[in-house]
Amino acid sequence: MSAQSNNSPAWLLLEDGTLFKGKSFGAKGTTGGEICFNTGMTGYQEVFTDPSYTGQVLIMNNAYVGNYGVKSADVESDSVKIKGLICKNISHRYSRMTADDGLEHYLETNNIVAIYDVDTRALVQHIRNKGAMNCIISTELTDTASLKAELEKVPDMDGLELSSEISTKEAYNFGNPDAAIRIAVLDFGVKRNILQCMADRGAYLKVFPAKTSFATVEEFKPHGVFVSNGPGDPASMDYAVKTVKDVIAAKKPMFGICLGHQLLARANDIPTFKMHHGHRGLNHPVKNLITGKSEITTQNHGFGVDPEAAKSADHIEITHVNLNDGSIEGIRIKGKPAFSVQYHPESTPGPHDSRYLFDDFLEMIKKNMK
Secondary structure, three states, X not given: OOOOOOOOEEEEEEOOOOEEEEEEEEEOOEEEEEEEEEOOOOOHHHHHOOHHHOOEEEEEOOOEEOOOOEOOOOOOOOOOOXXXXXXXXXXXXXXXXXXXXXXXXXHHXXXXXXXXXXXXXXXXXXXXXXXXXXXXXXXXXXXXXXXXXXXXXXXXXXXXXXXXXXXXXXXXXXXXXXXXXXXXXXXXXXXXXXXXXXXXXXXXXXXEOOOOXXXXXXXXXXXXXXXXXXXXXXXXXXXXXXXXXHHHHOOOOEEEEOHHHHHHHHHOOOOEEEEEEEEEEEEEEEEEOOOOOEEEEEEEEEEEEOHHHHHXXXXXXXXXXXXXXXXXXXXXXXXXXXXXXXXEOOOOOOOOOOOHHHHHHHHHHHHHHO
16 A cells, blocks of 8 residues: 655746645656646546646646555556645545555556645635636745746647547557447547447447548548547647548547537637536536537536537537536537537446436437448
């Protein structure tokens, strides 16, 4: 089990000058990124390894983090993707018998600087009021001037293109090669369980680097195309918008999640925008406007689809809305086999209310094959 940390001091400075002092946990050093918060009560390892968190410093809302350790199976990518971690309390001991390690050693191994003993309720309330902003965590810089100097080096998420940096560098296959359905995956930061959800439903996948052209994708002879989640600003991804337009023009069945949802919107002349503080957690209520049913969903996004533009577009059908703030959570392109959702139906560690969307995608593909 993880050894107890030495409780050395750490500092958190926000872009607006707000300063918190806490205790060090994990790697020592200095790190910065856009601050955000996750409202989930569990699943911290899945969250930490979600590529969509690239470039962000994460506040965990749960009062204790690390109480069930870490396990190699509970990951969504090959490494921890968050830039830093902020907690109220951390657990030096873990209770899960099947865990491989404790959280602190895991963070040290992945070189993640973390701070705890911070009033995270006050901090989250501050972010909800003031909006998303950059921040810096340091265990080595103790004066405000030095912290501010480092904070100025942190890039602004607005206009930042990150997907091509964390996408696979080489195409690879996933699933059963003998499966009847082939799906091309445009990897802008895809989560492993998204791939698993499609493979479990009888699809063979080929995962392509972010900047792959549609012509190259077509060499795989896919029956459908999946447009993945990922980090950064969709407005900076003209290369991806062009690929999505090519898929639509070819009338190839397409499904997009999160960033993929935003790219589908932009490919149909619907703008995206930077949200005030985004949606991140495992407990966001969404209404399916087609069935009238509500779903509790997993979410992780800081950008959204312009609601007025989506509502006024004759060729767009809004299929899902967020019940907290009315934001657009799903669209369908009329007359085209293309749809997307803003949230995450693969939903590890849960809930699984929305996994029917993978079934819908496979059914769309099967109908198109006839």
